[in-house]
Amino acid sequence: MATQSRLNRQTPSLIETLQLRLLPEGAASVWRYIALLMILVLAAVSLFPLYWALITSFKHPSDVATIPPSFVLTRPVLKNYIDLMTGSGVANSPVLRWFWNSVFTGAVFTFGVVLVASLAGYSFARKQFPLRDKLFWLIISTMLVPAWSTLIASYVLTLKLGMHDTYWALILPGLASPFALFLFRQFAVTLPDELFQAARIDGAHELQLWYTITLPLSRPVLATLAIFTFTYHWNDFLWPLLVLNKPNIYTMPVGVSIIMFQLKGTGPAYGIGMSAAILMSVLPIVAFIMMQKQMIQGITIGSLKG
Amino acid sequence: MFPWPRLTVSQTEILWGYLLILPFMAFFAVFFLFPYGMVIWLSVVDWAPRGTTEFVGLQNYADVVEMDSAQKAMFNSFYYALMVVPISTALSLLTAVLIVSLRSSQLRGFFQAAFYLPGVISGLAVAIIWRFVFDFHVGVLNYALSLVNLEPVNWLGNIYAALPSLAGMAIVSSNGVAIIIFCAALLSIPSSLYDAAAVDGAAFWRKHWSITLPLLTPAMLYVIVVSTLGALQVFVPIYVLTRGGPVYSTITVGYYIYNQLIFYANAGTAAAAGLLLLVATVGFTIFQFRRFSQVVEF
Numbered sequence: 001m002a003t004q005s006r007l008n009r010q011t012p013s014l015i016e017t018l019q020l021r022l023l024p025e026g027a028a029s030v031w032r033y034i035a036l037l038m039i040l041v042l043a044a045v046s047l048f049p050l051y052w053a054l055i056t057s058f059k060h061p062s063d064v065a066t067i068p069p070s071f072v073l074t075r076p077v078l079k080n081y082i083d084l085m086t087g088s089g090v091a092n093s094p095v096l097r098w099f100w101n102s103v104f105t106g107a108v109f110t111f112g113v114v115l116v117a118s119l120a121g122y123s124f125a126r127k128q129f130p131l132r133d134k135l136f137w138l139i140i141s142t143m144l145v146p147a148w149s150t151l152i153a154s155y156v157l158t159l160k161l162g163m164h165d166t167y168w169a170l171i172l173p174g175l176a177s178p179f180a181l182f183l184f185r186q187f188a189v190t191l192p193d194e195l196f197q198a199a200r201i202d203g204a205h206e207l208q209l210w211y212t213i214t215l216p217l218s219r220p221v222l223a224t225l226a227i228f229t230f231t232y233h234w235n236d237f238l239w240p241l242l243v244l245n246k247p248n249i250y251t252m253p254v255g256v257s258i259i260m261f262q263l264k265g266t267g268p269a270y271g272i273g274m275s276a277a278i279l280m281s282v283l284p285i286v287a288f289i290m291m292q293k294q295m296i297q298g299i300t301i302g303s304l305k306g
Numbered sequence: 307m308f309p310w311p312r313l314t315v316s317q318t319e320i321l322w323g324y325l326l327i328l329p330f331m332a333f334f335a336v337f338f339l340f341p342y343g344m345v346i347w348l349s350v351v352d353w354a355p356r357g358t359t360e361f362v363g364l365q366n367y368a369d370v371v372e373m374d375s376a377q378k379a380m381f382n383s384f385y386y387a388l389m390v391v392p393i394s395t396a397l398s399l400l401t402a403v404l405i406v407s408l409r410s411s412q413l414r415g416f417f418q419a420a421f422y423l424p425g426v427i428s429g430l431a432v433a434i435i436w437r438f439v440f441d442f443h444v445g446v447l448n449y450a451l452s453l454v455n456l457e458p459v460n461w462l463g464n465i466y467a468a469l470p471s472l473a474g475m476a477i478v479s480s481n482g483v484a485i486i487i488f489c490a491a492l493l494s495i496p497s498s499l500y501d502a503a504a505v506d507g508a509a510f511w512r513k514h515w516s517i518t519l520p521l522l523t524p525a526m527l528y529v530i531v532v533s534t535l536g537a538l539q540v541f542v543p544i545y546v547l548t549r550g551g552p553v554y555s556t557i558t559v560g561y562y563i564y565n566q567l568i569f570y571a572n573a574g575t576a577a578a579a580g581l582l583l584l585v586a587t588v589g590f591t592i593f594q595f596r597r598f599s600q601v602v603e604f
Contacts, residue, residue, distance in 0.1 A: 032409065039404040042397075043420045045478060050424055052446065053435040065444035120330035129323030135331070142338055144531075144591065146539050148563055149584035152576045153341035153348060155567065159355065176333035206322040235428035237542055242568070253430045257546065260434060270438045277434045281427035288426045292419055299483055300490040 050281070057081070057275035064271040080275035084259075097248060098255035105170040105251070106233040112175045113229045114222060121184030122214050126196065136185070139178045147238075155242050169243040170233075170251065180225055187221040188214060224294040231284045252280055348577035355571070366578035376579060378554045379562035380586070382469060386558060387537035389473035395529055398481045399522075402488030418486055425482030433546035436475045437462075440547070462548050465555035472543050472556060480536075484529045491525035492518075527598045531591055538587055559583045 056064055058076040061083070087093035123129075124136050154173055163169040195213055204212065215222070237253040244250055250258070256276040263269035288295060349367065352360045370376045405417050424432065439445050440461040448458040461471040495518065503513045541560035544550060550557035550565070557565075559579060566576040 035404045049435045116330045120327040123326035127323030129320040146587050149580040150341040153344035173337045176330050237430045273434045277431035280431045284426040
């Protein structure tokens with residue numbers, strides 16, 4: 001967070017000095033053009049697949065797989081999206097249902113994660129109790145363990161609890177999110193102590209301190225956290241793939257992956273595939289564009305303060 | 307750092323502290339801590355969803371170590387990580403330097419966003435898109451090769467090309483986070499250090515070797531550790547693009563575990579393989595920390 005505010009507050013002259021230091025002296029202006037050119041090429045390479053998927057998804061199925069490929073959209077149609085939505089060509093693919101499953105469980109999951117993490121984060125940041133720091137670091141250290149090592153156990157556990165093929169399997173196992181706890185705690189630590197003391201003198205009890213002081217002050221963090229969490233859940237593929245086996249309960253990614261393997265013939269299949277990829281990407285992209293600054297802050301918090 | 311000596315802290319404070327973390331800790335205990343114990347148990351039994359579960363000692367580990375597909379999977383995972391991590395870290399650093407050296411702050415923000423954007427969409431969507439890009443007949447990569455009169459490459463169907471193709475995809479499409487971290491780290495270097503170096507008459511490369519690189523080390527360590535972790539666990543591209551083939555050439559530990567669990571219903575072997583991956587990863591992470599702590603002492 002400190003880094004980001006420094007980024008914004010930095011006076012132009014300071015940045016300029018730094019830039020001049022990064023580039024070889026004397027040749028600064030030539031270097032600037034070379035740098036700009038390189039960065040444009042890199043950005044084009046990085047964004048090309050997304051662009052390619054976007055225009056392909058709006059092509060008519062017969063124009064999807066042509067040699068040579070056409071890199072501009074001449075006659076946009078929604079045919080691929082309609083085929084995807086109506087499950088044309090693939091039996092038993094209730095795409096709208098999958099969409100709803102993803103949105104609904106994502107919303108519940110996000111609410112749960114933020115609630116639980118903000119309670120615990122507040123406590124870890126502002127309360128004094130034995131074992132506090134040890135517990136905190138125990139939780140944080142699980143972030144460095146490969147998910148695969150405990151995934152099998154989680155699979156067997158949720159199977160035994162009868163959670164497979166239910167919404168519970170998508171909501172409960174990830175509810176205690178170490179990342180969310182870390183992010184919220186790092187923020188709650190920075191709140192001024194005077195506020196809490198004043199409220200305490202006024203007779204507020206702990207839940208009120210959390211609800212009336214901590215939460216309102218941490219709205220930006222809560223929003224970031226909610227977006228991160230929802231996007232994570234929305235994009236998650238491996239876990240739902242493991243625990244969901246009935247077409248009606250699939251999330252969007254699981255359903256789409258099943259469609260992709262059942263489609264025959266590369267041409268039309270790619271059209272539907274690209275429209276599925278774009279449909280899955282719209283939400284995360286819109287969320288990112290809306291919350292750009294906060295999300296970038298969230299990323300740097302983990303790396304520079306941890 | 308516990309508040310033991312200061313006994314002014316009241317009992318209620320402690321009680322509230324525990325109460326507030328209770329919901330988190332309950333879920334954490336059931337779904338994070340308990341599985342650690344359970345996976346160790348699973349790795350020493352022959353687990354059956356129905357019927358009897360028998361204790362088999364270290365048999366599962368022996369199975370994993372002897373199995374061709376498992377050996378190949380371990381080798382491929384590290385080979386993949388060794389291709390992806392150094393190249394994408396270097397590329398991210400270069401991109402970050404280029405972004406920071408841009409004059410207008412709007413442009414800097416724009417490019418940061420442009421590079422981060424492909425990272426917010428799901429790995430599944432990325433993999434589906436690349437399946438089209440890699441396609442032998444109608445993919446744009448082979449079309450590009452045909453423009454310069456080169457033979458088309460069977461990117462995903464050739465045992466030598468498949469894993470490097472997947473690595474290439476990862477290198478192009480997953481740099482956003484690293485770039486943002488490097489940008490932040492570069493901008494946090496105090497420019498007074500460079501001024502001091504200039505007074506000492508340090509040359510351009512000398513300055514970067516002794517100032518920029520050492521000060522970027524923490525960010526670099528973070529990026530390398532996190533991306534190594536990610537690369538060693540790669541699954542989604544394998545699942546969507548190659549299913550481990552052709553002939554095990556792209557099977558990774560993640561895909562091997564998935565296969566054992568879902569197709570062979572071998573939770574025991576899957577658990578053993580997961581624990582072996584854990585040991586290998588932790589070892590690798592410690593190795594990286596050691597290497598870097600040597601470099602940091604400047």
